[in-house]
Amino acid sequence: MRMRSICLFLAGVYVVGAAAGSAVAAEVESDWPAYVEVQGVQEFSGRMVAGLGVEPSDRSRQRAFDLVAPWLVRLVPETEEYLFNLPAGITENEMAAYLLTAGDFAYVEPDWIVYPLECPDDARFGSQWHHAKVDSCAAWDTEIGRTSVVVAVCDTGVRTTHEDLSVYRMEGYNAVDELWESQGGAVDDINGHGTLTTGSAAAQGNNGVGVSGMGWQLSHRMMRVSNSSGGGASLSDLAHAARTAADTGDRVASASYSGVSNMTVESAGRYVMSRGALLVWAAGNDGVYLSVDHEHVVVVGASTSSDVKASWSNYGKGIDLFAPGVDIYTTTRSSNSSYGSASGTSLSTPLVSGSLAMIFSRNPALTAEEAEQILYAGCDDIGEPGEDDTYGHGRLNLNNTMAAVNKTYLDVWPIPAYSSEDIHFDVSAGDPLAETGVYYSLIGVGSTFITELGVSVELDSAQAAGPIQQTDAVGSTSWTRVLPRVNRSILAWIQVVQDTGRLSNTALIQVNPPR
Structure with a gap:
């Protein structure tokens, strides 16, 4: 009965506006998300996005459609989302609360207007210090990138005739007008931001x-x-731009915009990953902690030449890794031969996007999930040992990443780890049907010969963390073990080795006393 009354009120809103809006406001729950716009960061657009979540029932789809049908702009079938106009007399918060109360939507949020993250031109034309920091030159000894691998830059356009961008430029797309360049879609840089980010990647x-x-x-x-x-x-x-890029076959979509914490971003990332690609998004330049941790989006913070967080970079649980983002020397739109320095997570993001493209260049058969884990495996650990709540997996290192492409990948979770609780060791991209062991050291890296396998691990005084077992037909296996009790926090270095001689990355974790 309660829901029927709300439906009647909303039907009234469509006709009579504000009077019904106040009635809806009185009906909805008070503990739903409260959206607040921030000028120049994210602003209300008069439209909203409602997502059904994963695998909704046909009945739920129909109920959801009926709720938003009077204001529907379009259905996004790839991600089970409805884009609709906000009816007159209703606020974004009131509409979100009403639809969430109905029980058929996983999330309802404004279709925010978001902005390129601040990247002011620097009058000083400097060198590309970031390449030395992430060890690019050593990486280029083994891989320089393939023209068959495409980075889709979701941005303000590009100077199409720039001397450093014209040769390997693919046909562009205008996501606002939904037109390819060959159909008349405008892709020239309308703002300047897009040429900066394209050159960085x-x-x-x-x-x-x-x-x-x-x-x-x-x-x-x-x-x-x-x-x-x-x-x-x-x-x-x-x-829409990210989904279109993935449908076209591009392996990476890069977005140097605000708005990362919204579920629309995660929904797009899930779809992009399902198409074998990755969505990379800027963490933002507000200097705040990000608690929203997307499973299907690579979120990038900005670091300085001293390997610390840039003062303005966002950080926290929602960040996957950092990359240089201060005074990044790159292409600009002023002329066909213009260059300049800029700062922001806008610049860090394309560095990661380009690095992911390098991973796919080295091994095009990799899945999106495998490429993402290789990216993290190659990071230099900064901040607290292991993955942490400030720097995520650490700072991008292109050379380490290229070296990790042909390695077996080890994922250790949960992080942080607690003694007397389960810990999981997941192995992928190993040799198939090979005898495989997992080992740890409390000392650090070094070398220990493993008699049972006839090979060595890169650990000092290594000990077995689990029994030797065989990988499956695609080179994967896993262990679940209970961590022994410790009375103080300790560090452990962990590595997997196969009897074929293949080694995994080395994972560093902190084991804490029982909770």
Whole structure:
């Protein structure tokens, strides 16, 4: 009966506006999310997105459709989302509370207008210090990138004739107008931001001019998400751009925009990953802790040349890794040969996107999930030992990442670990049907010969963390063990080795006393 009364009120809103709106406000629960716009960061657009979540029933789909049908703009079948106009007389918070109360939606949020993250031009034209920091030159000894691997840059456009961007540029797409470049879709840089980020990810290298992206021969595609000179874009257009890129076969979609904590971003990331690609998003430049931790999106913070968090970079549980983001020298839109320095998580993000493209260049058969784990395995550990709530997996290292591409991958979880509780060791990308062991050291890296397998691990005084077992047909296996009791926090280095000689990455974890 309660729900029927709310439906009647909303039907009234469609006709009579504000009077019914106040009635809905009185009916809805008071503990639903409260959305507040921040000028220049994320602003209300007059539209909202409602998502059904994973595997809804047909009955739930129908009820959900009936609820938003009068205001529907479009259904996004790829992600089970409804984009609809906010009816007159109702606030975003009132509408979200009403739809969530109905019980058929997993989330309801504004279709925020979000903005390119602040990247002011620096009058000082500096060198690309970030390549030395992430050890790019050593990585390029083994891989320079393939033109068949495309980074889709979801941004404000690109200077299509720039000397460092024109050779490996793919046909662009205008996500606002839903037109490919060949159909008349505008992709020229309307703001300047997109040329900065494109160069950071994929500027042509070793060509005698300008700068280099993360690979010398990576292809790039501009997915223009804004037709405004200010660069503002709706989250729905950004999500559409990322999905379209993945459907086209691009392996990485890069978004240097605000708004990362919204579920629209996670929904887009889930779809992109289902298509064998990865969505990379900027953490933001507000200097705040991010608690929303997306499972299907790579979120990037900004570090300085001293390997510490830039003062303005967001950080926290929601960050997967950091990359250089201060005074990054890159392409600009001023002319076909213009360059400049800029700062922001906007610049850190394409460095990671380009690095993921390098992983796919080295091994195009990798799944999105495998490429993501290889990215993390190659990070330099900064901050607290192991994965932490400030720096995530650490700071990007391209050379380590390239070295990890052909290694077996070890994932240890949960982090942090507590004694007397279960810990899991998951192995992937190993040799199939091979005898495999997992080992730990409380001392550090070194070398220990494993008699049972006839090979050595890169650990000092290594001990077995579980029994030797065989990988399956795709090179995977796992162990679940109970950690022994400790009275103080200790560090443990963990590595997997196979009788074929293949080694995994080395994982560093902290084991804490019982909770």
